[in-house]
Amino acid sequence: MSLLGFVRPSPNPSGGGGNRTIDLGNGSEVFYVPRFLSPDRSWEWFHYLDKEIPWTRPLIHVFGRSCVQPRDVCYVASKGLSDLQYSGYQPHAYSWDDYPVLKDILEAVHEALPGSKFNSLLLNRYKTGSDYVSWHSDDEKLYGPAPEIASVSFGCEREFLLKKKPTKKSAKMQDAAHSEPPPASKRHKSSHTEQHAFVLKHGSMLVMRGYTQRDWLHSVPKRSKANSVRINLTFRQVMV
Numbered sequence: 001m002s003l004l005g006f007v008r009p010s011p012n013p014s015g016g017g018g019n020r021t022i023d024l025g026n027g028s029e030v031f032y033v034p035r036f037l038s039p040d041r042s043w044e045w046f047h048y049l050d051k052e053i054p055w056t057r058p059l060i061h062v063f064g065r066s067c068v069q070p071r072d073v074c075y076v077a078s079k080g081l082s083d084l085q086y087s088g089y090q091p092h093a094y095s096w097d098d099y100p101v102l103k104d105i106l107e108a109v110h111e112a113l114p115g116s117k118f119n120s121l122l123l124n125r126y127k128t129g130s131d132y133v134s135w136h137s138d139d140e141k142l143y144g145p146a147p148e149i150a151s152v153s154f155g156c157e158r159e160f161l162l163k164k165k166p167t168k169k170s171a172k173m174q175d176a177a178h179s180e181p182p183p184a185s186k187r188h189k190s191s192h193t194e195q196h197a198f199v200l201k202h203g204s205m206l207v208m209r210g211y212t213q214r215d216w217l218h219s220v221p222k223r224s225k226a227n228s229v230r231i232n233l234t235f236r237q238v239m240v
């Protein structure tokens with residue numbers, strides 16, 4: 001444990017401490033560190049973030065429709081980067097200097113992931129189990145072709161799902177099958193159902209690497225039993 005209060009990942013990434021590396025195939029990988037930060041420090045940071053971050057719930061545009069984003073968000077970025085834009089929404093970029101705790105968390109992430117140079121951060125707050133993020137990938141051009149994304153979670157545990165994007169071939173097969181879903185016994189054979197689930201713990205870090213954004217989708221679905229606030233920080237590197 002360092003002064004910053006975080007636990008270094010073990011030298012063998014898939015070894016002790018519950019750390020898990022999942023090889024998703026074709027150059028995609030997920031690395032999960034359940035005890036990245038100590039619980040006490042994580043609660044201290046949770047309360048700071050809950051209170052001090054200027055959370056907003058913007059109007060976004062998806063599939064030709066406007067809707068309120070189903071969670072609170074905020075965006076922090078270094079000066080001089082290209083603007084982030086998603087779902088017809090361009091968030092205001094706050095400065096790291098406005099929120100010193102974010103710099104401490106960034107330092108902890110950089111120390112744990114040698115070579116990483118994150119310069120932007122998307123913050124999410126899920127107030128209840130009705131808040132969620134639907135299936136998507138963070139494949140915006142400004143992150144480059146194979147971005148590393150580090151996601152740190154605080155508060156209520158929520159499920160994080162990953163599923164493979166349908167390939168052109170499997171999409172065609174689905175079209176041919178029309179509306180009837182396949183019988184349960186056949187479902188596992190479809191590439192659509194290749195899926196992984198993680199329960200993201202208070203103080204944990206999950207890292208997506210390689211071609212995960214190109215080839216996989218991820219989501220945090222609604223959960224009626226999740227009855228307290230979860231805050232999630234996703235660190236990214238905008239290419240300059």
Ligand SMILES: O=C(O)CCC(=O)C(=O)O
Binds near residue numbers: 200
């Ligand atoms: O809340 C999470 O764990 C994921 C958030 C996410 O996927 C995103 O901000 O792009």
Ligand SMILES: [Fe+2]
Binds near residue numbers: 136137138218
């Ligand atoms: Fe994402």
